[in-house]
Amino acid sequence: MRALKPMVPAQPIAPLATPTPPALVKPALFAQARAALERHPQIVNRHRMALVDFAAPSSEPRLHIVNLLDGTTTSYLVAHGSGSDPDHSGWLERFSNAPGSNASCSGAFLTADPYVGKHGPSQRLQGLDPTNDNAMSRAIVLHGAWYAEPTLAGARGKLGRSQGCFAVGDSVRSQVMAQLGRGSLIYAAKLVV
Numbered sequence: 001m002r003a004l005k006p007m008v009p010a011q012p013i014a015p016l017a018t019p020t021p022p023a024l025v026k027p028a029l030f031a032q033a034r035a036a037l038e039r040h041p042q043i044v045n046r047h048r049m050a051l052v053d054f055a056a057p058s059s060e061p062r063l064h065i066v067n068l069l070d071g072t073t074t075s076y077l078v079a080h081g082s083g084s085d086p087d088h089s090g091w092l093e094r095f096s097n098a099p100g101s102n103a104s105c106s107g108a109f110l111t112a113d114p115y116v117g118k119h120g121p122s123q124r125l126q127g128l129d130p131t132n133d134n135a136m137s138r139a140i141v142l143h144g145a146w147y148a149e150p151t152l153a154g155a156r157g158k159l160g161r162s163q164g165c166f167a168v169g170d171s172v173r174s175q176v177m178a179q180l181g182r183g184s185l186i187y188a189a190k191l192v193v
Helices: 027-039 150-156 173-180
Strands: 048-053 063-067 073-076 107-117 120-127 141-145 166-169 185-189
Touching (some): 107 141
Antiparallel strands (some): 063 073
16 A cells, blocks of 8 residues: 655644535535545545535436635535446445445545546545545545546436446546545545434
8 A cells, every 4th residue: 555645633623604514415424424424544635625415326426625714615426336336327325445346435535645647647645534444545536537528428418437447537537636636534424304
């Protein structure tokens, strides 16, 4: 496993402008993500976090980047792994942390070093929970992909599938990576409420 560069000690969690979660984010998912932010001191970028609502279909924006200072949210389409949706229905059916599963995994991730790989500019992710602690060895990353573009979701009613990575459209990849930066939380879950 590749060693991460040391980061600055965590700052206290920024208070929200309002006590309620942003309108597009389920309150239970928001509460779990805030708890993960408090639980993991290695997350140093505490003014913003990303939440992935895998209870929603891939045709809907389900990657929500929340500014914790003012409560504003930007939402994007994001693909899930083929091992999580073997019938390619557009819905995540299961998670797996197992190598070779091609499935998405759940829990808290730390955004790590950016790099350029087979999908162009991408960002490594470190899994912080037992449900995703193989993320680095599985090469679960944030990257852009043609199969995560809104035009595909509009034409087919679903996105394509990754090998477990958080794939966003090539057209928004730079924006998503710039918003998150290094040392931020991505929290992924499927909560049916």
